[in-house]
Amino acid sequence: MKLACHALAMLSILPATLAMADSDDYPLSLANCGREISFVSAPERVVTIGQSATEILYALGEGDKVVGTSVWFNPVLPQFREINAGIERIADNDPSFEAVVNRKPDLVAVQYEWHVGPTGSVATRSQFHDLGIASYIMPADCDTKNNATGGDGTRVAAFSTDSIYKGITELAMIMDARQQGDALVAELKSRESRAITRAEGLELPDDLSAVFWFSSPDAATDPYVAGRLGAPGYMMDKLGIRNVIESDEEWPTVGWETIARADPDIIVVARMDRRRYPADDVESKLDFLHSDPVAREMSAVRNGHIVEMDAHAMSATMRTIFGLETLADALSTMSLSP
Structure with missing residues (x-):
């Protein structure tokens, strides 16, 4: 007998009326995966290399800033189908450097360092920087992880969802959507806690x-x-x-x-x-x-x-x-x- 379990619950769509961060939040500087990145204002055009960054931006209410996506494993979350349908998917898997640049982004949001990093399969961060394009790599792929070992990298300490929440919070800061980020993190933390409590009750x-x-x-x-x-x-x-x-x-x-x-x-x-x-x-x-x-x-x-x-x-x-x-x-x- 095959047990097929699919409990992908729906994330609530965060209210679009949440107040945005103050303009005093810029210029903004962050340490990201071994590199200092800076922003004088919120990016207006974002290309994502990795489904994680794509769905986080949608959940933050920033889908209108996304001008191209790539690297997909599963269908987009149901509540984001409509906005995703109107955004160009430049590649199912690894996009070319030229395809990303041709979308004229001012930010490239990346899930995996092996796509955009010291030996990136798409490009190095310096290649984007030289064109005036900022890059942000999700901390979950850098914190507690050494990607210089080849392949998918090696963890030097256990992954924690704290790195997910850090990525959401920092992307929200970059996009001038701090309150949306706080709300999304609170919702995910609540769901995480409920799942653990449920399992503990199963003995x-x-x-x-x-x-x-x-x-x-x-x-x-x-x-x-x-x-x-x-x-x-x-x-x-x-x-x-x-x-x-x-x-x-x-x-x-x-x-x-x-x-x-x-x-x-x-x-x-x-x-x-x-x-x-x-x-x-x-x-x-x-x-x-x-x-x-x-x-x-x-x-x-x-x-x-x-x-x-x-x-x-x-x-x-x-x-x-x-x-x-x-x-x-x-x-x-x-x-x-x-």
């Missing part, structure tokens, strides 16, 4: 374990699974679940035989629209788990303890709180022996 087994499977080049090869210090590690820690993967890498590759020996009680699989790899398709993942002679013998598969979660919630984004809710909801439907 889960002390030795409950899990693995998060993001994707694979194909279903049968070593999968990209969540390390212990990233966003999935945070979810497991808050809900009292042990991650069977002990790596500090953000998304290490681990063989199925190794995972099967650890025999996790729960397998969380990523659901996404992206199709960079065949195993991006959640149905491909599920078919493999039920047909592979090693994988199908794992307790989680035999007991139907497979949870589907939006891929974007598995990254360090505001949707991580929604992922926490998804997992807490799924646990409430499982028969788990204490």
Whole structure:
């Protein structure tokens, strides 16, 4: 039996009538991912490289300033469909430097440092700076993380949702929308607290374990699974679940035989629209788990303890709180022996 759990609750649309910050807030200077950035006024044209920055700007009521988006994993949140439909998607995945610059932004808001950083796949921050374009990288991809190790980086300390709230607050400051930022952070903190409290009331087994499977080049090869210090590690820690993967890498590759020996009680699989790899398709993942002679013998598969979660919630984004809710909801439907 397959357990598909999708508890993506709707964020309330923040009132557009909230008062804006005083003009005295400018010039504004911030330390961002190892670089000092400054603004003399709120940006008027923003290109986003990463769904996290896109949805935060929409939630802040700043969608009218967004002139291009890129790097999408899941459909936009339902309440933002209308505004998103009117904004150019310059790329589903990595945009070119030229495509970003051609939108004439005065700010590029970035989810991952590997897109815009010292060796950015799109550009370096200096390349944008030389054209008078500011760049802001979401702190969740820099705080407690070393991106110089290659791949998806390595966590040097556990991810905390504090870095999400910091990113929302700072983007709100940059966009002259402090009150909207405060309201959004308060709402997300409330939802985070409620999900944790709900899980605590379930009286889960002390030795409950899990693995998060993001994707694979194909279903049968070593999968990209969540390390212990990233966003999935945070979810497991808050809900009292042990991650069977002990790596500090953000998304290490681990063989199925190794995972099967650890025999996790729960397998969380990523659901996404992206199709960079065949195993991006959640149905491909599920078919493999039920047909592979090693994988199908794992307790989680035999007991139907497979949870589907939006891929974007598995990254360090505001949707991580929604992922926490998804997992807490799924646990409430499982028969788990204490």
